[in-house]
Amino acid sequence: MTDVAAGPGAVRIPTLADIEVARDALRGVSIYTPMEESRWLSGTAGGPVLIKAENLQRTGSFKIRGAYLRMSRLSPAEKRAGVVAASAGNHAQGVALAAQMLGIHATVYMPEGAPIPKEKATRGYGAEVRFHGHSVDEALVAAKQFAHETGAVLIHPFDHFDIVAGQGTCGLEILEQCPEVKTVIASAGGGGFLAGIATAVKGLRPDVRVVGVQAEGAAAYPASLEQGVPVPLGKMSTMADGIAVGCPGEVPFAAIQQYVDQIVTVSEESLSRALLMLLERAKLVVEPAGAAAVAAMLDDPTAFETPAVVVLSGGNVDPLLLMRVIRHGMAAAxxxxxxxxxxxxxxxxxxxxxxxxxxxxxxxxxxxxxxxxxxxxxxxxxxxxxxxxxxxxxxxxxxxxxxxxxxxxxx
Incomplete structure (x- = not known):
């Protein structure tokens, strides 16, 4: 493991070795998700562009990787105390499935208005669902209070060493599936997924450019990186609930500072258009957050050296939202x-x-x-x-x- 900055306040971030250990722990748990070249994206970019389909991962997103790793390392006493999490849906499902597999009781706080399919899936995996607030950040406050009052272990959606290490296993797969890759593009909310991928990729291939993508209406990383510390947003507004996070986590922020080359933002119109194109051309269902990397590619195709890999981070989308986004995407196009x-x-x-x-x-x-x-x-x-x-x-x-x-x- 690596400590960023010296002294007692140093932030521990995973190393390549930590991610390789995590991969062993996740064998038989997470799926080695497929990757295939996208002809229409390749034609747009002028070189090979491949899609890493984490929307086909168990629970419909990458979240099972970090959630299971974190929970598998709890002590017997911690497992008996149960776990609590806060999520708009994807982390909720990852925690719920991991808890089911490990025999742990899980309580999940979701913001009011969370997508109904994500709520039902979370309950379906056996978790107890409670609603609080109107954002993940507000739900997280309630989850922390619950942990304090009950002794349950908080499974943070992105700000933990094990979470970042688990998500980083996706980066190992990317390099195996596309050894000649020059650019990796992935979405970022709190940053755990991007941080893990970047750590793995840079650990094996320092020459590969890693680019993070945020929704314009929920982009905490640009200002935070400029100031050198996580800076909370005053407000957020985006259809991409999966990456609507108001403040970066300390662990992923430290890794992203060290390993990510660039953060770009995309508009709601770009997210809609990317989701529509993925449906029409790739025959893949993704949520708005899952389409962020493709949106960045479509916004500026020549900005990314190929071969490039775009990561579809999740596919858990409310059918009603999907209908609205499709209409929005058609208008944008x-x-x-x-x-x-x-x-x-x-x-x-x-x-x-x-x-x-x-x-x-x-x-x-x-x-x-x-x-x-x-x-x-x-x-x-x-x-x-x-x-x-x-x-x-x-x-x-x-x-x-x-x-x-x-x-x-x-x-």
Whole structure:
């Protein structure tokens, strides 16, 4: 193990050797998840891009790696006392399954509004679920209080030596599956996953560039790294609940300071577009946080030396959220076009407009009439249309055609 900084306040972070030991402990527990080249990402980046599918890991994310390792090392007395965790869902499921496998009682605090499938899966593994607060950070406060009152052992989602070491086993697999890799891109919330991967990768291949990705609305690492200490965010707003963490953990922060080359952020639109593309092109279901690495690649394909590996960190997504994200992703990709058009208020007026839209191979999804407006003439009606197109260029052609036909168009 490595101590970062000297003195009694030094932070212990795992070494490559620690991660290799962790791998032995996880044999038969975590899955050696598949990796395959993505042709569409490779074409975009101009070189080989491979997908590491941790969304196909047990419980649907990488979390079982760290949770099981941490809990397997508890003393008999600690196991009898039970464990407690705080999570929006992925760590909850990892803890719940590890507890089931090890015969430990688990209590999990989840923020209000946590995805229903994640809650049900956590209960399904035998954990007791309680709700507190509106973020993982608030749920963590309640979990710490529960640990203090009951003697249960807190299984932190990212800020522990064993958690980082366990997550680092994914980095060993990446190097085995793609020995020629030049860049590894992975998402980061609290940082345990990124820290573990970076430690393993740099321990074996110091030349490989490691890039972390955060959602713009929950990006605590850029400011923290700039100031040299973990700095909490004042507020967060992102659909990527799996990486919505307000403050880096001390252990992963120390490792990321040492081993990660760059942290980038991605917008909600980029996350939506990446999730949609993974569904359409890779046939893989991921949650918004799980698509963050791909979002970064799509935002700036030439920024990453290939061969590159993008890690899909999780696939536990609420179907209702998935529907909204797909719609959002289609809009971000120019596949949904929303506009207003003025048409004559006469029989057949709307039909003529719809025929013109059909003539340029666009599909009308919704039509809303507006008749009562001071800006309209007595013989006019305004309609708002939502139209499905094949992309930005097609949308531009649709609007150009309608304007050429004499329609007044506004967006």
């Amino acid at each position: 120019g596949r949904y076009l929303v506009f207003r058009a003025r048409i004559p208020d006469v029989p057949g007026g709307l039909a003529q407009l719809l025929n013109e839209i059909a003539g340029v191979s666009a599909n009308v999804l919704d039509v809303v009439h507006e008749r009562t407006s001071a800006s309209l003439h007595l013989d006019e009606v305004e309609v708002q249309l939502q139209v499905e197109t094949r992309g930005v260029e097609h949308a531009d052609r649709v609007l150009a055609h309608l304007r050429a036909c004499g329609y007044a168009i506004a967006q």
